[in-house]
Amino acid sequence: MPVPNYTLLGATRGLLWLILGLIVASALLVAGIAVALVVAWPEVMAGFRDSPEFVDVTTLRLPVGLLLGLLFAILAGAAYIIRQFQALVASAARDPFIAANATRLRRVGWALVAVQLLAIPLHWTASSIAKAGSAFADMGGISxxxxxxxxxxxxxxAVFEQGTAMRDELEGTV
Structure with missing residues (x-):
């Protein structure tokens, strides 16, 4: 059995923690913006009245709330994916071909599906409140x-499931 590269695993572990920290900070920022908008909606919209980015600021309350909710849900999905990757990396130092890792990868796949599905209404919402051609209008969508x-x-x-089954079969014959 090959020896795992502990330097690479350690760097990956550190990078995953950094990414998770950035996701949590972004989620806190989105939540903070949502609270600030609830408290100071009229003042904020007065500041955006002549904005080159937005279409009609008088009708933005519901779409902006939906946009922030979608962003928060996407960030929660991303945090879940990173936690699954952290568990994968932790097991890679011991025995990567276990049934739990196949399950984790399948969970990552379904979480990615959910995030991609959330990105579609995010794009629709962003493009409905932003002027065409602005960077804000290009947010989300199918990638x-x-x-x-x-x-x-x-x-x-599927590869991990097959690898686990093959290893279990080999151990059973020895």
Whole structure:
């Protein structure tokens, strides 16, 4: 059995914690913005009245609330995915071909599906409140990279299931 590269695993572990910290900070920022908008809605909208980014600020309350809710849900999905990756990396130092890792990869795949599905209404909402051509209007939507990541997660889950079954069969014959 090959020896795992502990330096690479340690760096990956650190990077995953950094990413998780950034996701949590982003989620807190989204929640803070939502609270600030509830408290100071008229003042905030007065500041955006002549904005080159938004269409009609008088009708933004519901779409902005929906947008912030979708962003928060996407960030929660991303945090879940990172936690699954952290568990995968932790087991890679011992024995990566276990049934739990196949389950984790399948969970990652389904979480990626959920995040991609949430990105579609996010795009619709952002494009409905932002002027065409602005960076804000291009937020979300279907991503080829995300679709490939979904396929990769499910294929890797199948590979891990097969690897686990093969190893169990080999151990049973010895």
């Amino acid at each position: 080829l990279g995300n679709l490939l990541a979904i396929l990769l997660a499910f294929v890797l889950a």
